[in-house]
Amino acid sequence: MSAMLSVQGVHTFYxxxxxxxxxxxEVRKGEIVALIGSNGAGKSTLLMTICGTxxxxxxxxxxxxxxxxxxxxxxxxRSGIAQAPEGRRIFPRMTVLxxxxxxxxxAPPEHFAEDLERALAIFPILKERQGQxxxxxxxxxxxxxxxxxxxxxxxxxxxLDEPSLGLAPMTVRRIFQVIRDIxxxxxxxxxxxxNAYHALRLAHRAYVMxxxxxxxxxxxxxLLANREVRAAYLEGGVTEEVVxxxxx
Amino acid sequence: xxYFLQQLINGLSLGAIFGLIAIGYTMVYGIIGMINFAxxxxxxxxGFIAIIAFMVLGLLGITWVPxxxxxxxxxxxxxxxxxxxxxxxxxxxxxxxxGRLAPLISAIGMSIFLQNYVQLLQGARNKALGTPPISGGxxxxxxxxxxxxxxxxQIIIIVSTVLLMAGFTYLINTxxxxxxxxxxxQDMRMARLLGVDVDRTIALTFVMGASLAAVAGMVWLLxxxxxxxxxxxxxxxxxxxxAVLGGIGSLPGAMLGGLLIGLIEVFWSAYFSAxxxxxxxxxxxxxxxxxxxxxxxGKPEVEKV
Ligand SMILES: Nc1ncnc2c1ncn2[C@@H]1O[C@H](COP(=O)(O)OP(=O)(O)OP(=O)(O)O)[C@@H](O)[C@H]1O
Ligand SMILES: [Mg+2]
Numbered sequence: 001m002s003a004m005l006s007v008q009g010v011h012t013f014y015x016x017x018x019x020x021x022x023x024x025x026e027v028r029k030g031e032i033v034a035l036i037g038s039n040g041a042g043k044s045t046l047l048m049t050i051c052g053t054x055x056x057x058x059x060x061x062x063x064x065x066x067x068x069x070x071x072x073x074x075x076x077x078r079s080g081i082a083q084a085p086e087g088r089r090i091f092p093r094m095t096v097l098x099x100x101x102x103x104x105x106x107a108p109p110e111h112f113a114e115d116l117e118r119a120l121a122i123f124p125i126l127k128e129r130q131g132q133x134x135x136x137x138x139x140x141x142x143x144x145x146x147x148x149x150x151x152x153x154x155x156x157x158x159x160l161d162e163p164s165l166g167l168a169p170m171t172v173r174r175i176f177q178v179i180r181d182i183x184x185x186x187x188x189x190x191x192x193x194x195n196a197y198h199a200l201r202l203a204h205r206a207y208v209m210x211x212x213x214x215x216x217x218x219x220x221x222x223l224l225a226n227r228e229v230r231a232a233y234l235e236g237g238v239t240e241e242v243v244x245x246x247x248x
Numbered sequence: 249x250x251y252f253l254q255q256l257i258n259g260l261s262l263g264a265i266f267g268l269i270a271i272g273y274t275m276v277y278g279i280i281g282m283i284n285f286a287x288x289x290x291x292x293x294x295g296f297i298a299i300i301a302f303m304v305l306g307l308l309g310i311t312w313v314p315x316x317x318x319x320x321x322x323x324x325x326x327x328x329x330x331x332x333x334x335x336x337x338x339x340x341x342x343x344x345x346x347g348r349l350a351p352l353i354s355a356i357g358m359s360i361f362l363q364n365y366v367q368l369l370q371g372a373r374n375k376a377l378g379t380p381p382i383s384g385g386x387x388x389x390x391x392x393x394x395x396x397x398x399x400x401x402q403i404i405i406i407v408s409t410v411l412l413m414a415g416f417t418y419l420i421n422t423x424x425x426x427x428x429x430x431x432x433x434q435d436m437r438m439a440r441l442l443g444v445d446v447d448r449t450i451a452l453t454f455v456m457g458a459s460l461a462a463v464a465g466m467v468w469l470l471x472x473x474x475x476x477x478x479x480x481x482x483x484x485x486x487x488x489x490x491a492v493l494g495g496i497g498s499l500p501g502a503m504l505g506g507l508l509i510g511l512i513e514v515f516w517s518a519y520f521s522a523x524x525x526x527x528x529x530x531x532x533x534x535x536x537x538x539x540x541x542x543x544x545x546g547k548p549e550v551e552k553v
Contacts, residue, residue, distance in 0.1 A: 051441055053437060053440060053441070073440040073441065074440050074443050074444055074445045074446065077440070077441055077442060077443040078443045082442075083441050085438070085441060089435055089437075089438040089441075091430070091431055091434045091435060091438070092434060093430070093434055094427075094430060094431070094434070098427060098430075101427060102427065102428075102431050102439070102442050102444075103442055105424075105428070105442045105443045105444050106442070106443030149442070153442070153443065
């Protein structure tokens with residue numbers, strides 16, 4: 001399998017702070033790849049660097065064989081990448097429908113009706129909320145809108161930054177189900193998550209990020225079984241899941 | 249009563265012009281959070297381009313008024329828009345990531361530059377239109393020896409302002425460009441992440457603001473028959489005041505603020521003294537800001553994000 005996205009020796013700075021210190025990873029066509037790591041490790045920075053905002057100071061980002069390291073953000077996003085970013089970033093004073101229209105900015109207009117129908121079929125609640133302002137949606141609804149908005153551009157690669165953050169367990173399960181479905185329809189997914197248990201179960205492969213570097217990599221199952229990973233990122237989550245599932 | 253009505257008409261006409269200029273301030277502030285202090289001078293440039301076009305048309309012997317006005321308008325809007333675009337490109341875009349102060353200083357510099365540039369090219373003395381192309385009007389009312397006049401020029405000002413407002417509201421609320429502008433206003437980085445060419449959207453915002461300023465400049469020229477390189481300074485400050493009064497960032501606010509400033513100025517001159525009309529306008533601004541810091545139509549942000 002060929003790499004759809006390849007990050008090679010990437011360094012990113014905020015002023016003097018070096019947030020990424022030489023990141024190497026790749027995402028292959030059709031995969032779900034998860035990225036886990038503690039707060040401040042640099043996960044969101046990596047997703048943003050892939051999108052060129054901020055740009056990498058050193059190293060290369062290659063998407064579909066093309067070096068996009070220095071390509072302006074809006075052009076990157078028009079070449080088949082979409083991101084549902086941390087904090088959701090819904091346009092608060094635009095309606096749900098307008099937010100979705102914004103998501104379709106880089107798609108041919110003749111696809112809009114069809115894409116809208118598909119997005120609303122995935123998240124029926126958004127259909128009822130079409131005329132409501134984004135800023136008045138609940139957190140879960142905003143997350144669904146953020147994912148739907150990202151899908152409106154028909155991405156080949158979807159970057160998701162903590163889609164489960166702050167959501168009720170039922171909504172979390174629903175979101176992960178949706179991610180799996182989207183992937184089955186042919187969208188490659190690169191997923192950043194705090195909820196390591198769900199993420200590793202879902203992902204084909206995963207990376208663990210530690211203060212700006214990649215600490216570990218393997219299949220989702222391998223990392224789930226790994227003692228260090230369990231100790232650092234899972235104990236709380238697993239216990240919760242066990243309790244919720246009513247296990248022994 | 250007749251006197252009052254006349255002042256109302258005069259105030260609304262003047263206010264409409266301020267409103268057209270104020271929209272440029274408010275749109276630019278909305279999208280990049282910067283006061284474009286050179287906007288008043290863009291308005292002045294618009295007036296000068298209109299008078300130059302008028303003179304060239306005279307030389308060419310094109311005197312049929314509707315045609316002459318249409319050509320003047322087209323030329324003024326096209327060239328002034330170009331100035332607006334160049335202004336953003338040269339003075340603001342390179343400073344996009346340099347904090348708030350640098351572009352502000354650059355704006356003041358551009359304002360001084362434009363004034364001196366026009367002064368140098370056109371001379372320091374004011375330019376007069378000579379015979380005004382639009383004169384006359386209708387008498388609305390005659391009472392006790394005072395007749396209320398509504399000039400054709402005033403009708404043109406008010407009608408064209410209403411049309412432009414309607415057009416702009418439609419553009420901002422329903423077109424892709426308008427939606428992109430609102431998106432940039434609310435979250436520029438996210439707009440970029442959705443594939444919006446933010447630089448282009450900002451440039452077009454300047455072009456739109458400058459186009460309205462050009463209309464205002466031409467209307468000003470036709471209304472007063474005279475223009476000089478300094479006219480943009482005070483008119484600009486008043487239009488800016490109008491934008492703040494109405495709630496900066498709000499399109500209807502800019503128009504409302506413009507009308508209010510026009511009315512205050514005209515009524516103050518009519519009933520008190522023309523000398524302090526500017527003080528009156530700014531005094532009202534201070535009062536409004538003390539009691540309603542977001543301006544009349546500016547909404548305080550009450551959204552959870
Ligand atoms: N705009 C910024 N300016 C300066 N420093 C920043 C900025 N954004 C992030 N950082 C710093 O870069 C580092 C990485 O931040 P980042 O947001 O990428 O972490 P993260 O892994 O996504 O964390 P979390 O799980 O909490 O979302 C942190 O130390 C953070 O303080
Ligand atoms: Mg993060």
